[in-house]
Amino acid sequence: MERLLTKLKSIEPNKEFKERSRALILNSPQSGISIGIFNRLLNSAQFSAAFSLAAIFIFLIIGGLSMLSQRILSPALLSSLDPENLTEEAASLDFQIQLSQAEYYEESAEKVEIALNETSGELKNLENREEELNKLLNEITL
Amino acid sequence: MLEGEKNHIKQAKRGNKEAFGLLYDHYLPKIYRFVLLKVSSRAEAEDLTHEVFLSAWQNIHNYKDRGHPFSSWLYQIAKNSVIDFYRTSKKNLQVESVSEEFVKIDALHPESLNTDLEIEKLKRLIGLLKPDYQDVLIMKFIEDLSAEEIAANLDKSEGAVRLIQHRALKELKSLYYGDPNNNGTLTHEA
Amino acid sequence: MNHGANANNYKMTVTAALAGVLFFFSGTAFAASAEQENLNSLLQSIAEKVAEISAIAENPDLSPKEKELEETRVRKEVLFLAFDLTLLEDEGLENKLNSLSDLNDDQGKIRENLLVIFTENENAYAEMRKRLDEAVTLEEVKSLANDFKVWRSAVYNPKVEKVVSFILIFRQKQILSVAWQRLDKIKSDLEKLKNAGLINGEETDGLLKGAMLNLETAQELNRRAEEALSSILAEELDPLKAPSTGLEKEESPASPRELVEQSLESTRSAYGNFIEIAMLVKEKLNLK
Numbered sequence: 001m002e003r004l005l006t007k008l009k010s011i012e013p014n015k016e017f018k019e020r021s022r023a024l025i026l027n028s029p030q031s032g033i034s035i036g037i038f039n040r041l042l043n044s045a046q047f048s049a050a051f052s053l054a055a056i057f058i059f060l061i062i063g064g065l066s067m068l069s070q071r072i073l074s075p076a077l078l079s080s081l082d083p084e085n086l087t088e089e090a091a092s093l094d095f096q097i098q099l100s101q102a103e104y105y106e107e108s109a110e111k112v113e114i115a116l117n118e119t120s121g122e123l124k125n126l127e128n129r130e131e132e133l134n135k136l137l138n139e140i141t142l
Numbered sequence: 143m144l145e146g147e148k149n150h151i152k153q154a155k156r157g158n159k160e161a162f163g164l165l166y167d168h169y170l171p172k173i174y175r176f177v178l179l180k181v182s183s184r185a186e187a188e189d190l191t192h193e194v195f196l197s198a199w200q201n202i203h204n205y206k207d208r209g210h211p212f213s214s215w216l217y218q219i220a221k222n223s224v225i226d227f228y229r230t231s232k233k234n235l236q237v238e239s240v241s242e243e244f245v246k247i248d249a250l251h252p253e254s255l256n257t258d259l260e261i262e263k264l265k266r267l268i269g270l271l272k273p274d275y276q277d278v279l280i281m282k283f284i285e286d287l288s289a290e291e292i293a294a295n296l297d298k299s300e301g302a303v304r305l306i307q308h309r310a311l312k313e314l315k316s317l318y319y320g321d322p323n324n325n326g327t328l329t330h331e332a
Numbered sequence: 333m334n335h336g337a338n339a340n341n342y343k344m345t346v347t348a349a350l351a352g353v354l355f356f357f358s359g360t361a362f363a364a365s366a367e368q369e370n371l372n373s374l375l376q377s378i379a380e381k382v383a384e385i386s387a388i389a390e391n392p393d394l395s396p397k398e399k400e401l402e403e404t405r406v407r408k409e410v411l412f413l414a415f416d417l418t419l420l421e422d423e424g425l426e427n428k429l430n431s432l433s434d435l436n437d438d439q440g441k442i443r444e445n446l447l448v449i450f451t452e453n454e455n456a457y458a459e460m461r462k463r464l465d466e467a468v469t470l471e472e473v474k475s476l477a478n479d480f481k482v483w484r485s486a487v488y489n490p491k492v493e494k495v496v497s498f499i500l501i502f503r504q505k506q507i508l509s510v511a512w513q514r515l516d517k518i519k520s521d522l523e524k525l526k527n528a529g530l531i532n533g534e535e536t537d538g539l540l541k542g543a544m545l546n547l548e549t550a551q552e553l554n555r556r557a558e559e560a561l562s563s564i565l566a567e568e569l570d571p572l573k574a575p576s577t578g579l580e581k582e583e584s585p586a587s588p589r590e591l592v593e594q595s596l597e598s599t600r601s602a603y604g605n606f607i608e609i610a611m612l613v614k615e616k617l618n619l620k
Contacts, residue, residue: 081521083614086603093510098503102496108371112417113484115379120477
């Protein structure tokens with residue numbers, strides 16, 4: 001069992017997920033900065049309570065929005081808007097395979113008919129008949 | 143532990159992205175594995191793992207080195223995320239419902255087929271264990287941590303860790319090799 | 333910001349993405365299936381055998397008697413190959429029909445009716461095969477080739493057309509279901525991004541509307557294809573009930589297959605819109 005468990009070491013996160021997640025996280029602000037300012041504002045409350053409260057309110061909103069945007073920008077959400085995922089999905093719906101298979105039967109019908117025409121001598125007969133018709137037409141018009 | 147980790151943490155606390163990036167690169171696979179084996183779905187594991195590191199980045203100024211490794215702080219965030227996840231989604235974990243999307247069975251190499259099936263089965267079964275059992279098994283056998291490190295990560299004594307390890311292996315073996323009373327359905331206890 | 337250049341970039345990249353899908357599948361559609369490879373190989377063999385007939389006729393080293401014997405042999409071989417091909421096509425279509433799942437009652441009934449075709453074909457093959465085995469003279473072989481050609485043209489090909497159309501229509505329903513779900517998901521995600529003030533929707537709204545129109549068109553075309561096929565099948569079962577034709581119609585209506593092919597193309601265009609939206613969002617959010 002221990003040996004089996006160690007096989008799970010091979011589990012690795014998807015490379016694209018890693019790149020996206022890393023980029024999103026490192027491009028987001030550290031809320032520590034806004035919290036530091038929040039603390040300073042609290043300390044300055046004695047000088048202007050109204051201003052501090054408004055500022056705190058604004059920072060809470062910004063901080064909240066920042067958290068919200070990070071949640072919204074989580075890789076799982078964005079996978080639905082990932083061009084590569086969508087291309088893969090389109091490929092998996094195999095539009096072209098459906099169309100190609102339909103075209104095959106049309107092509108087969110045509111090619112087999114030509115082959116059977118040749119095999120039955122019909123092609124030769126048709127050519128001969130056309131030749132005869134041309135001769136007759138020529139005689140009439142001359 | 144990552145080389146120069148203490149310095150990276152110090153820099154990251156000051157807002158240095160590159161420093162945090164190094165920590166991210168080093169710990170991502172571990173946290174991802176840890177979370178995946180608990181939630182069994184790649185999409186959910188990715189989402190939760192992302193939240194763990196986002197939370198770490200935004201709260202690293204609060205991190206203090208109290209003699210516990212940095213990884214234990216990350217594991218704690220991960221555990222809490224998983225608990226929240228189950229609390230909000232109230233999942234009944236069933237063997238049949240686990241997604242197989244991340245297991246690519248190589249049809250050209252039959253010898254790998256057995257390994258992939260084994261891994262898939264194990265993943266599902268680990269997801270059925272109690273959280274403590276999962277934690278110890280993952281940290282011990284997959285992340286190769288010592289009992290001392292595991293104890294630090296989980297805030298338990300080494301003795302407790304060894305006992306949990308013994309019980310966890312026993313239960314996992316019984317699930318894996320077939321317990322007639324186990325129908326593969328378990329309500330996950332968050 | 334150069335919107336014109338960016339818009340062109342998007343279009344080029346989207347076209348490239350879809351072309352990549354198209355190229356991949358057009359190159360591999362036949363190779364991807366062993367059955368398709370066999371069919372193509374047989375078609376090729378038939379063409380090669382037919383070329384031999386002309387070669388024999390033009391061969392100055394053969395006497396008239398030898399030519400006749402050789403031609404008889406080669407023409408018989410063409411017929412054997414043509415039979416094999418027809419049987420293989422039949423088998424493939426029968427398997428494809430049987431593999432369709434989650435059919436509703438009406439669809440199930442149509443499938444049952446279509447499966448009867450293969451039983452009818454088996455009887456025709458048995459008879460023609462017997463004649464081919466017994467054919468000795470050149471005239472007998474030519475006559476059988478003509479009969480087989482007429483049978484394929486008047487009976488077999490129209491049946492194949494129906495089966496292929498049914499499979500396409502059914503498969504397109506499944507594809508449309510996925511595409512609609514994808515549209516709903518993208519719509520919902522775009523709303524979230526707009527509400528968070530991360531995008532303003534100016535460019536994405538138009539594309540989303542385009543995608544919706546494409547899917548609606550696709551849906552309508554597939555519905556008409558299904559209707560047309562049902563009508564054709566109903567006519568076969570009870571010709572007296574068939575609507576009067578010819579005088580009222582000025583042009584022949586599109587066949588079920590043509591309609592479903594157009595439906596597939598519309599769906600593919602919708603995916604082009606989805607990919608464009610995704611690329612726009614990616615750029616707006618500065619994601620790599």
